Structure formats: structure tokens, C-alpha cells
Amino acid sequence: METKELQNEIKSDISSINWKIPKLAEVLFVALHDEVINEENEQKRFYEKLKGQLKRESTPPDLLKNYLRIIREHPEYEKARAFKPHHIPSNCISKSMESELKNISESITKKIKRNEQGF
DSSP states (O other): OOHHHHHHHHHHHHHHTTOOHHHHHHHHHHHHOSOOSSHHHHHHHHHHHHHHHTTOTTSOHHHHHHHHHHHHHSHHHHHHHTTSOOOOOOSSSOHHHHHHHHHHHHHHHHHHHHHHTTO
């Protein structure tokens, strides 16, 4: 996956569990740092660095993949996803096929939500 796609996935995932960037920074900081001397200052620096990493095209994809792994292993994410369908990227089918399947799935989800709301 490309950097931009990974950044968008991270933003989508945290949005789906109602997290903002500060909460993400806190979770990632704790997961990535076993021992920090001045934790509050280090956590603030990490937050600022993370904001940039989620915008810059030069952010290494492996770093973002690690962030996604941490997010998706978090209990809040697992709990939220236990009842919601979600897209898992695959290299088994073409990008255009994957995109069309995703569009179909989103369309079905929207119809289900409208029916649940009585529209």
C-alpha cells in the first residue's frame, strides 16, 4: 500500500472508533515506548511528530503499517469492529475489482442504514 492510502486508513480507523489524533498519539506512544524519562514532554513531541507523519507523503509505509497494526489490535478497535463489516485490503484481486467491490459493499451498507432508520 502507498503512504497516502495508509494515512487514509489510519484516519478512517480512528474515526470509526471515535478517536482523534491526540488519543491515537497516546495509544501509539504507550505501545511503542516501554521506558521514557520525561514522559509528558516526550508524549507531546510524539504527538507533533505523528501529526506530520499522517500528512507527509514521505512517511515510510512500514511505519504506518505498524501504526495500523497497533490500532487494530487495540481492544476498543476490536470491540467496535466485532459488529461492523470492514474492508480488508488484498493483493489477490485487481485494484479496479477491489474498488468496485468496496463500492458495492458501501452501497449495501447505506441501504441497510436507511432501512434501519425507517427511510
